Amino acid sequence: MSQWLVLVIAMAAVCAVVISVVVLRQRRITDDDDPSETPDVIEYMVMMIGVVYAIVLGLAIAGVWEGRGSAQADVLAEAQALHEIKARVQVYPADVRDQVRADVDAYASYVADKEWPYMRNHDELSPRATQLLDKVRTDVTQYDPKSDLGQQAYQPLLDQVTAVDQARTNRGQSLGATMPGMVWFGLITGALVTVGLIFTLQIRRSGRELLLAGLFSALIAFLLFLIWDLDAPFGDGLSVSASVFREIVLRQ
DSSP: HHHHHHHHHHHHHHHHHHHHHHHHHHHOTTTTTGGGGSOOOHHHHHHHHHHHHHHHHHHHHHHHHHHHHHHHHHHHHHHHHHHHHHHEEEEOOHHHHHHHHHHHHHHHHHIIIHHHHHHHSSOOOOOOHHHHHHHHHHHHHHHOOOOOOOOHHHHHHHHHHHHHHHHHHHHTTTOOOSSSSHHHHHHHHHHHHHHHHGGGOOSOOHHHHHHHHHHHHHHHHHHHEEEEETTTTSSSSSSOOOIIIIIIIIIO
């Protein structure tokens, strides 16, 4: 089932629950009930709790978005370093140059096509991709350049291999969810409290009030889903793409 379909179902379910509670509660209110009698202190508390929860939601969204951006930057750095290896090896003899470029392409192709699904399913880097990267490192480190240009390019090539390995390590550290369970407990509890408090304001069964109550609860559900989806940068949904490997490394 698509995550977006799950989101739509969840939002519709939340709206249905909230509207049903409002309707059932309205049937129990007597004709002499006056909604203007809601104490000012309750309205103040509802407002303050809503503001505090909005700040918490904003911080959570900013945190997971920053984590996704950092993961995207690591992927871009890894692809760019691989591209630099292919470019800087130009000064090497043809057989060495072709071997290094072929191994770089093999690594980039495997990462883009095979390692991304592997990461989603296992929350770890693929051992096969690690072996392919080790092959690239071996190609670069074991060659002893004889020409002046080759010697000048040797250390920068080693630096680029190190950059690939570091970016790959950072990518591995970004796998899986990062939000602690205690934070999720606070977010979900806060959502229930915030939505529940709207009933203390004695909202009526008018179309406008039902619409606002439903939209408010659906918005809370959507924001929680957004945090959950962004919490895993390499998961499904709004995940970091492997397209940069094809666009930067594997392009002709």
